[in-house]
Amino acid sequence: xxxxxxxxxxxxxxxxxxxxxxxxxxxxxxxxxxxxxxxxxxxxxxxxxxxxxxxxxxxxxxxxxxxxxxxxxxxxxxxxxxxxxxxxxxxxxxxxxxxxxxxxxxxxxxxxxxxx
Numbered sequence: 001x002x003x004x005x006x007x008x009x010x011x012x013x014x015x016x017x018x019x020x021x022x023x024x025x026x027x028x029x030x031x032x033x034x035x036x037x038x039x040x041x042x043x044x045x046x047x048x049x050x051x052x053x054x055x056x057x058x059x060x061x062x063x064x065x066x067x068x069x070x071x072x073x074x075x076x077x078x079x080x081x082x083x084x085x086x087x088x089x090x091x092x093x094x095x096x097x098x099x100x101x102x103x104x105x106x107x108x109x110x111x112x113x114x115x116x
Contacts, residue, residue: 007088010089011038011088013033013038014040016095017031018042018046020042028042030046030101031065031094033063034051034054035062035064035085038089039051039060064088065093067100068094
């Protein structure tokens with residue numbers, strides 16, 4: 001059962017990369033995980049901003065970083081960051097051998113310039 005604050009700790013992540021970028025052949029800078037349904041989307045610094053689009057389209061207000069070593073949450077409704085929160089179903093990040101930005105082989109050589 002989903003908690004009232006938009007977090008369901010029992011739901012695993014949807015995959016190891018941004019669902020939409022993976023489907024379309026795109027790339028991402030950092031990954032975010034929907035704390036309610038587990039959807040993995042790319043961050044707002046990524047070209048496509050799929051995590052924010054997911055939150056807006058579904059009404060799921062809370063994301064967690066899906067980067068290794070990061071455990072912060074962001075609440076879109078409150079525009080507030082939380083340094084920690086409940087433990088979510090594993091895995092808690094993308095694989096350590098997955099590069100950032102990623103995925104390997106799809107990131108343009110001039111990726112940093114494209115984000116400016």
